[in-house]
Amino acid sequence: MSRHNKSKRRARSKATAPQVPPRPPRRVDERPDRVNAPWHPFPLVEISVLIGIVCIVLGLFRTDETGGRVLLALGVALGALGGLDTSLREHFAGYRSHALVLAAFPAVATAAIIGLAHAPLYVIVPVMLGVFLVAFVALRRVWEHKQRVPA
Template identity: 45%
Template sequence: MGRRSRKRAANPIAPPVPRDESRTSAPVAAPPRPAPRTATYKSRREDAPQPAWAPFPLTELAILLSIVLLGVGFFTHDATRGVLLGGGFVLVTLSAGELALREHFSGYRSHSSLLAGICAVLAAVPVWLLPVPQELVLVVGAVAFFGGLALFRRAFMRRSGGVGFRA
């Protein structure tokens, strides 16, 4: 079978006739302005916020030290085990929390859930130490988490130009 051909029109449409610009009194439209740069969902490495101690990798060294403390504490079975594990957990929480705060409030990446989780733990631990029912500890932690999540998300959207999250 051969290809079917379309029926062609008898009178093809003539190309448009160029207009004489000197006879028209309409103003010439200005070229369109480029659109303003909108916020993107992808963060770039060069936009990462620098800490005050920028050339010195203090945050990275603190995370490395906390990994070493956690590793040594995990494999140690004497009286210093609790101190090593506790120090490792506190140090990694502080250093990762500092990095998350810096990136979140500069609009680089959203860490709303992590920061809200830290707020929930900070709010629930003092209540846990009191002689109150454990359900109250859960309620205090949940209220702190969801309240912090809403506030941190709104703060990130303000800083990032309306983007709710960035990867």
């Protein structure tokens, strides 16, 4: 006898309900309602990023001059401000934790200020890491608090 004998098929159950209970739907993170910035109708962040991109491109063409390096630094700073704005809004709304990104900002700023004061590297690195750690812990606690408290 063949194993594919059609007369030996198993009878299907007549019930239309599934045999296994359905899984609960997966939780989909929805973005929180946008909290309007004080400059709301004006696209300040988008213009900042656009000017940053233009400064980076111009700075790349003027590589031999001091002005080119200044334009590069200005472009990177303006572009970073656009990302920082989005990260801050999402983090403090409880949507996503951006604690690592946000903690890097004061750490790098502290390292730059100490570096401009001509401090040795063995002082800069531990101070920068300490500022990063304190900022990370504080930002993570804020985000966890926002997760517990419904908006």
